[in-house]
Amino acid sequence: MECQFLGGAGEVTGSMHVLNTGRDQIMMDCGMFQGRRKESNEKNRYFPVDPAKITNMVLSHAHIDHSGRIPMLTQAGFSGRIITTRPTQNALSYMLLDSGHIQESDAQYLNYKSLRTFLYQEEQKKKNQQLTNKEKSEVKRLLKKNPYDLDSDAIARLQNQYGLDTIVPLYTQEQANQALSYIDGYPYNHEIPIGRDTTVKFYVAGHILGSAFSVFTVKDNGRIRKILYTGDVGRFDKPILKNPTLTFDEQDTKIDLMIMESTYGNREHGPVADLETSLKKVLLDTQERGGSLIIPAFAYGRTQELVYVLHKLYESGQVPRLPIYVDSPLASNLTRVFGEHPETYDKETHTAFLEKGLNPFYFDKIRFVETVEESMRLSRDETPHVVISAAGMCEAGRILHHLRFKIHNPKNTILIVGYMAEHTLGRRIEELGAQAVQEPGSPVPEVKILGKSYPLAARVEKIEGFSAHADKHELDRLITQSNLEIGKIAVVHGEASQSNAFAAHLKEKGYDAVIPGPGDVLSF
Numbered sequence: 001m002e003c004q005f006l007g008g009a010g011e012v013t014g015s016m017h018v019l020n021t022g023r024d025q026i027m028m029d030c031g032m033f034q035g036r037r038k039e040s041n042e043k044n045r046y047f048p049v050d051p052a053k054i055t056n057m058v059l060s061h062a063h064i065d066h067s068g069r070i071p072m073l074t075q076a077g078f079s080g081r082i083i084t085t086r087p088t089q090n091a092l093s094y095m096l097l098d099s100g101h102i103q104e105s106d107a108q109y110l111n112y113k114s115l116r117t118f119l120y121q122e123e124q125k126k127k128n129q130q131l132t133n134k135e136k137s138e139v140k141r142l143l144k145k146n147p148y149d150l151d152s153d154a155i156a157r158l159q160n161q162y163g164l165d166t167i168v169p170l171y172t173q174e175q176a177n178q179a180l181s182y183i184d185g186y187p188y189n190h191e192i193p194i195g196r197d198t199t200v201k202f203y204v205a206g207h208i209l210g211s212a213f214s215v216f217t218v219k220d221n222g223r224i225r226k227i228l229y230t231g232d233v234g235r236f237d238k239p240i241l242k243n244p245t246l247t248f249d250e251q252d253t254k255i256d257l258m259i260m261e262s263t264y265g266n267r268e269h270g271p272v273a274d275l276e277t278s279l280k281k282v283l284l285d286t287q288e289r290g291g292s293l294i295i296p297a298f299a300y301g302r303t304q305e306l307v308y309v310l311h312k313l314y315e316s317g318q319v320p321r322l323p324i325y326v327d328s329p330l331a332s333n334l335t336r337v338f339g340e341h342p343e344t345y346d347k348e349t350h351t352a353f354l355e356k357g358l359n360p361f362y363f364d365k366i367r368f369v370e371t372v373e374e375s376m377r378l379s380r381d382e383t384p385h386v387v388i389s390a391a392g393m394c395e396a397g398r399i400l401h402h403l404r405f406k407i408h409n410p411k412n413t414i415l416i417v418g419y420m421a422e423h424t425l426g427r428r429i430e431e432l433g434a435q436a437v438q439e440p441g442s443p444v445p446e447v448k449i450l451g452k453s454y455p456l457a458a459r460v461e462k463i464e465g466f467s468a469h470a471d472k473h474e475l476d477r478l479i480t481q482s483n484l485e486i487g488k489i490a491v492v493h494g495e496a497s498q499s500n501a502f503a504a505h506l507k508e509k510g511y512d513a514v515i516p517g518p519g520d521v522l523s524f
């Protein structure tokens with residue numbers, strides 16, 4: 001029996017592994033590479049295995065770095081089924097379409113940029129000198145419907161006219177939609193037949209709604225072999241979701257190969273922060289200044305955790321009941337998915353909400369903004385409110401308009417609740433906010449939003465503790481405090497510094513741990 005590691009090996013994105021049982025080739029996850037645009041685009045376009053040879057696919061959870069290349073699989077000859085949990089299936093119907101939309105927009109933007117450069121050069125040749133900014137704007141105007149929207153028809157027409165190459169999206173929304181028909185959702189803790197001699201069973205992973213540990217059972221020449229793929233491992237004691245499973249069914253405890261993530265294999269998060277206390281303080285401070293609270297947040301997981309904690313605070317009467325707006329169509333849809341799966345909630349959520357007849361995500365003070373017009377009206381609204389909007393790192397989306405209208409006002413608070421990658425607007429706001437605290441009285445810094453400069457006078461606050469990934473102690477807990485007996489461990493999904501440290505830790509404890517590189521095949 002073999003396992004090949006094709007992505008998310010020695011790195012954190014692009015998860016894809018193939019289990020070869022001799023009779024079946026089962027793909028585990030089919031994720032997209034993320035990071036620097038050029039590099040990840042090249043990696044994403046290369047599909048490292050013939051989709052027609054894959055008999056079935058098992059998906060650990062809906063995050064795009066685990067699911068984002070599914071439409072490429074289904075477009076290229078795959079004829080099996082994609083097996084996952086029911087909440088993940090529901091979430092994918094929004095996440096994959098959104099991903100298709102992003103692929104189309106990215107391709108359109110790259111086409112716009114290359115055509116713009118070409119047209120500048122042509123104009124320059126005619127004039128025989130550099131173009132003025134005004135002349136450049138005239139070229140741009142040819143390619144845009146308005147300052148924010150590209151004119152795709154005009155771009156396609158001009159590319160055609162000049163015989164320029166067109167960049168095609170990785171996949172379209174339509175192709176993402178077709179991929180959905182391959183996906184079958186199943187409940188946790190049920191044995192699901194997936195190959196000729198193979199079954200899979202999902203256990204709660206506690207990472208995001210629908211995330212699962214997959215235990216494969218393979219009949220191999222009269223022997224039973226067990227493979228456990230962790231996908232991403234969650235944290236213990238987080239709001240809403242149950243903890244990662246530590247007690248597996250008796251027949252699933254002897255594991256021949258465990259494929260384990262190690263994102264934070266060398267990091268300690270500290271205890272799950274007291275989100276309620278932190279959020280309460282930020283809300284009270286903002287209310288005292290008569291301002292609004294603006295929270296950039298990822299649509300899946302983070303948004304719902306915020307809504308949950310805010311609802312709890314409102315119920316307890318500890319904070320002013322400001323109106324809350326969730327302003328991201330994707331986040332609104334995914335909140336509905338959360339609402340449809342109470343079977344995945346932990347005990348605390350049942351006690352605090354369900355047993356009182358309350359829905360954690362829907363109450364009188366919350367409104368899910370739908371139309372662009374309503375969103376624009378809200379961005380200009382100066383009566384105090386809370387708005388949770390995407391994109392999480394402020395690189396695109398409706399959050400930009402809320403920032404545009406509110407960032408100059410010292411009454412308002414911008415609350416950072418997630419990781420902000422380098423070179424993003426979110427990171428810049430986070431850093432400038434920290435600087436303002438360290439150097440009080442220094443001049444108000446400026447930030448650029450949609451091409452214009454705005455003074456950052458709003459207060460910037462940060463709450464840690466929202467991470468969805470287990471740290472090294474929690475990963476260790478899964479190994480040492482569960483009822484698993486593990487033969488071999490393949491450490492994946494981590495940068496070298498994290499995977500090496502975690503594998504070394506496992507070896508110290510007497511485990512047979514390896515770190516496969518991309519393309520490596522492990523026989524076991």
Ligand SMILES: [Zn+2]
Nearest residue numbers: 061063207232
């Ligand atoms: Zn994940």
